[in-house]
Amino acid sequence: MILHDLSPPAQQPSEREAELEAEIGRLRRSLDEAVRRTTVDVPAASAGYEHEVADLRSALALKQARSAELQQANAKLTANCATLAASEARYRLAVESASDYAIFTTDLTGRITGWNSGAQNLMGWSEEEAVGAPANLIFTPEDDRTAIAETEMRLAVTEGRGEDDRWHLKKDGSRFWANGLMMPLRDDEGGLVGFLKILRDRTEAKQAAERQVLLVHELNHRVKNTLATVQAFTSQSLRTAGSLAEAREAITARLIALAQAHDVLTAEDWQGADLAQIVADALRLHGGDGERCRWQGNAIRVSSRIALALAMVLHELATNAIKYGALSNATGTVSVTWKITEQGDRSVETRLRLALRWEERGGPPVTPPTRRGFGTRMIERGLASELQGEVRMSYEPAGVVCLLDIPLEMG
Template sequence: MNETGPDTTDEVQDRRYRAIFECAVDFAIIATDRDGRVMDWNPGAERVLGWSAEEVRGRPADFFFTPEDQEEGRPQVEMQRALHAGRADNERWHTREDGCRFWASGEMMPLRDKDGTHLGFLKILRDRTPQQRARERQAALGALMARMRDLDDPYGIMLVAAEALGRTLGVHRVGFFDVTDDYTLSFTVGWADGTLPLIVGTWPATRIGTAYLAEVRKGAVIAIADTTRHPLTTDSAFAEIGTRALVGFPVIRDGRWVAALYVNHAEPRAWSPEEVAFVEAVGGQAWDMVQWAGARAELRASEARWRGIFEYMHEGFALCEMVYGPDGTAADFRYAEVNQAWERLTGVPSDETLGRLASEIFPGIERFWTDTYAQVVETGEPVHFECQVASIGRWFEVYAYRTEPGRFAALFLNVSERKAAEERQTLLAREVDHRAKNALAVVQAALRLTKAPDVASYRTAIEGRIGALARAQSVLAQDRWAGADLRRMLEGELAPFLGAVAGPEARVQLTGPRVAISTRAAQPLTMAVHELATNAVKYGALSVGAGRLSVSWRLESASGGLPLLRLHWVEAGGPRINAQPQRRGFGSRMLDGTVRGQLGGKVRLRWEASGLVCEIEIPLQAGSGLTDTPGFSAAD
């Protein structure tokens, strides 16, 4: 007989799981029943979240979710996902017992017994706030670099950097100062959130403290949590300007302290190593950009200074020599030297570039490049141009100068994103021009065809029709010219007559699914609805207090399987209609022209005794203009 001894395998395994549960102090491990109530809460959960196991046992396990996540039912959604998929991964903000938020990465999984019976859930999460903050700081640094690259003014670069740094770290004041040869601090530019005033003017360097001055002259980045208690600032004037905590980033050039970036806080604050590293990164990048902005201005006057600033450039730089054919004409050019930014901007490693011809690196490169650089070398005239290297699909903005006979230098930026944005802007301008012409054509038709007994009536009619056109443009603009929501269009057109089109007491009822109307169809359909609304207010159901209007719509399949929009306009409770009008006015012609002529649809008018009934059909087919792309959006 094979005996297992006093401890069964299950008991050993249970003790092992319990040991893991208790020892995993870096992980919050929470066990709940099937209803999501806390059954077990490990020491890691106490450390990460702050509550003790006794405080939370039996509570619904949603109290450490943020209020907004609780309101949206995220805990319940997470349990359902875990139950159906076997696990639910997530990264989101949670709250601790003291109310502070932290970023957590975790997962939830269902707990089952050996027979597969669902017993509850197990949630495991870990505090990843430092990693999230690092990602946020990295994103802020990337956005800052993009902004600074577009600036030529050194003061503008420093101001952008100071504001970005201040807002990202949540501090009260950030700024820059220059250091003169006699160690006078000249405060150049800064940013403050209003808690502390900006620092202006000049200071003798001794005001920052003798010990502090000695350290920054060595190039040390200094972070002080409380200036009133730190030995480096006991004899400083920081208290006079409200600075209790600070980070100082000195700029050392050729062994001399020449400038600094300072970060000030009005209250004591412990700086994390990541925050100090972020200050260093921003300070270094900002200073490099400031230097490059000044250097770029000098380069326009003296090409010989390219070599002096070569290593400080964030823009791409290449020193090249022309290659000529047997007949003496420029045939190619060879790369003699490139900077580190070259590889980032072109995607070609620098070690695969030096000494090679452009035609080898970029097969099929456009002849324009060789001809343009040859002109620079032969005439000595610098050029500024933009051109695409089709083989790598990138656009570059280039400044090229002759440095010596047969050689030239090229400073360049990757402007592919800007070129794409300009192309989109050009397309948008064409679209706006097209729509403006269409709008003017509608206005012209309204002016020509509107009939009225007197000037005042004529003006009212014209203003209403042009107002409808303007409202259509506004709805399209709100949706970024991607189309207009049909319900919003109807509400916007009917609200001026009634004040509101919603609620149980509303005189107008709108019923139908969500339908996106294309930019081409929105204007004519709005004009058609305006004519119907104007007629209802002047002669129909909306001309009396007891009148009511119902507008409904639905989507159907027409012959051939094409979608069809049906709009049903029904008036009731207005003046009794005894017969169909004999005269066909502008409104009727507008309905027919827009629905039939522009949208390829049908319109039917019935003058029933209880009020006007209008049925509009608009097919979704080529040329109908209902949508800009195949299909349409519809939702209940």
């Protein structure tokens, strides 16, 4: 009733039912369409999601493979770095242990980039002082003016190494003779990145070689002088001797005196001799002892040239003393004294001279000779020509006095 009361009066129940049935039909069709669309779209969407997931999984697999490759590369790089570090440590140890060698590196401009302890020991500059400095600081001014450092670098590049022997400078300005080797430094691709320089001090070897050359020249000169001396006193002995026996005796005595002086100088490597030893040996050779023969003077060493000349002079004086002078009897004495004197004053160069005095006492009365024998001539002329010295022979009644004054050459 109520429904009939609420419905519009003109609308019948059959019409209302038809409308409701139509509405229900539309709703059913809409629901069916919605169900149909859902059934079709969900599988399509699901398929799209599956493709995306597959792509993501493929990308993840690639990333995982790449990560594995990077891990392997990193492990290899770490191993190479460890090997390189060990190699560098061994290299540094080897370089630092080579204290007898100066080893340093430079860049392409010639500036020092590395400096080992051997370089510091040899040349004086510390690593802090040397690194960054130009390598030509070790070259002499004359070599620096001719660009020797640049020449060595060019030679190292073109020939693979540059080697030479030359003088180099130390920090204190002194020089040393070194054998040097320069080599190029290259990277893994073969590119030039710098130079390696190795030096070894050969100063002693250089000086030894120079001494050897000097000794050969000295030996040649010495042999010629010795032969000339032997020839002179042999000729004079034969000319002035009364018999061959006397000549043989004189020649033998002079040869012994000369040989004795040679022995003294040979023991000193011909670098000179002690004057007292030369005097003592000359007197002992003729039987002089501490009571009859005395000698005293400055403790000095004389050159080999002076030592030989004095040995022969003393031999002639002692021979004459035995024949005619203080040593010809049992009571005479011989005194040999010497001192160093100076020649010149403040206005000129002062030169040292050796003043030696031979004095005989207690022998037979002295009579000046009527002629000069070979011994006297050798003393007077020999010293004058050989040593540019002066000789004064004085035949005093109490005994012969001989004064020698010669330029001093220290040995």
